[in-house]
Amino acid sequence: MPRRGENFKIMDALCKNQALNLIILDSSDDEDADEIFENFSFSLLCLLNTRRSVHLGVPKSSQWRHNVLRHFDDSRFNEMIRVGPDEFCRILNYIKDDSVFNTNSSGAQLPLDLQLKIALFRLGSSGDGLSIRKVASLFGVGDGGTIQIITKRVFKAILKLKEKFLFWPNENERLEIVTATRKEMPGCIGYIDGSELKLAEAPAKKHELFYSRKRQYAIKMQAVCDYRLRIRQVTIGYPGSVHDAKIFLNSPLAKHPQRFLSDSQWIAGDSAYPLKEFLLTPFRQNSTDYTTEERESFNKYFSKYRVRIENCFGILKEKFGSLKELKFRMINEQNKKECNDWIMVCCILHNMLINFQTENEESVEINPPQYSLPPGSNTRSSLLNFIQNHRLT
Template identity: 70%
Template sequence: MPQESQKNKIIASLCENHALALLGVESSDEEDEAIESFLISMSCLLNNRRSVHFGLPKCSSWQRNVLRNLDESRFNQMLRVRPEECERILELIKNDAVFKTSSSASQLPIELQLKIVLYRLGSSGDGQSVRKVASLFGVGDGGTIKNVTQRIFKAILRLKNEFLYWPNERERLEIVSATGKEMPGCVGYIDGSEIKLAEAPVMQHEIYYSRKRQYSVKLQAICDYKLRIRQVTIGFPGSVHDAKIFSNCSLAKHPERFLSTSQWVAGDSAYPLKPYLITPFRQNSVEHRKEERDLFNAYFSKYRVRIENCFGLLKEKFGSLKELKFRMLSTSNKKECNDWIMVCCILHNMLISFDIDNENSNEVLMPQFPLSSENNMRNCLLRYIQNQNI
């Protein structure tokens, strides 16, 4: 009796899916194909004593007839990129070796694979569900989505050095020149952000529980004034303090490789004050007068907030980062989580680079305000701010 009850449920579900499939057909050939598929499935089910899993009913009409004809605004809402941006990303990855396999099984079109991954990256909540994505795009919900995601990730990760890199000496001078009237010598802005996990990690879950009372992994980034990410550190557990993450990054270990004399990055009070890392005055500071400290902090935060804007833009564009539907099971599994975040960062920079006009100039201007080196950088900046407010 229990088996018969379960079979009746499957029959009812099969009939319902068939009815929905018929609603989406647009030609007599598609209708005949849907009916034939339904009859075969029903025949197999009725002639087997035990229930049979038929997989997810597939219908590609949405992505074939609807997605391709969406206007720019609706296309952007679905895939989080404009149609022309999607085309440019496709051009960058289409010749990658990952799409040229010797396997006899043919892959989905690269354009479709890219759209599936963009939809997953841009979706929050249940929108990331494998079954929902498979149903929407008309592909299998077994290993298809996983394989497609891995291929696109590999292709995009190979472009990391092209789109996510630390500026060389000339580019740093250009950045300093462009922002010279704001905070002279500032190359970038640093901060950490939590990527919330929907589930607790299986191993050592307690170290991933952050002060915000959620399981998360940390993303530390340095961005420039155009909100491009120039350096990232990904994967530290949510309980790790920003200062400790910074002490383990390459900039902290070898600042001379990343910054020239009088160049620095701006951070919040969670970071240690260094000659190359300027932070605001803390509440318990006894340096200078309170009015001077308040003036400095207010002016400083007006520009340091760019890294907050960068994180906001990143998570708004790729909604999956608001709560990652990812369960950490092992070390290799953790790498997949880190790759997901890194791919979002690379795409973030790609989209910004598409919008940046060719503004390269042969002339590199030097900062107009002379900055001292070593330990007086913050005091020097304070004097500059005071002069600006006279």
């Protein structure tokens, strides 16, 4: 038997109630009969003209955003919107001319700055703060789909900025990175690691694949960051049970390292990753190479810089609190894409904010002759010798 809709159930109840009223009605009281029929007709008309019965929408008020948010100091504005006022204006300038905000639709869009504030507030909120109705009540907009439409629209514009703000460094920029970090770990271009992003509920299908070793449903993101903590490459969407090494080995960086790194250049990873010429890792506990003191000294020094990727993840999740628990159930492929887009938007914004903060700093100057790496600097033994010599100086 097909499932009855809510409107049908309400109509059935109205008819039964009308029949009951007519049964108990005194046949001589015409005025009461007219009133009963009038009330029934009015209720039925309302029902037939309402798509999903009677919807009591969120009361709309723009008082908070006009009279409170507008007068916040920089610190409070940053706390609510997750970016400072100046940063907000710069992000707004990057997306304001996007075609998604200039449609030929007959319905006028909400002001662009309001749309961006709503999207940033959602990205920065966690727990109950992500509730559609709470966001709608706070900003004084409809909750029947308006919030979702606004978010998708802003995301679409920000995702178009990916090539400008989240990209692998070219040969010249890699040389700048090598020059800037030559006294730390020669030849190191970046730092790689994976991070779990917890899901609020189990996926609808194959949920066991998303159950991670941390005993939670999650999806994985794997990223490479540079010494400024900018994300230079990110892989998003693997189920939580997939090991970091497997994600890496399936990546273009692992399959075609020559496209991403020049001779003697490498990236740093933890012991979960395989040791390769272009990927150096610390010594594992069962290693018998060198002495115990040398291995411990190497690992301590190595971790001091490799931890930058963990710092990067920490900053990302603290700035955009929604990443602490994603409100996606993974029902279908479209839902998965929306979840991946959500994470990618946070990564792009993370890089934008770092660029805003560092663009006035003096860039690394590379004067001829350019800094060249010592031969074999992408081997663990070479790095161990560098560390030992570094300690003596």
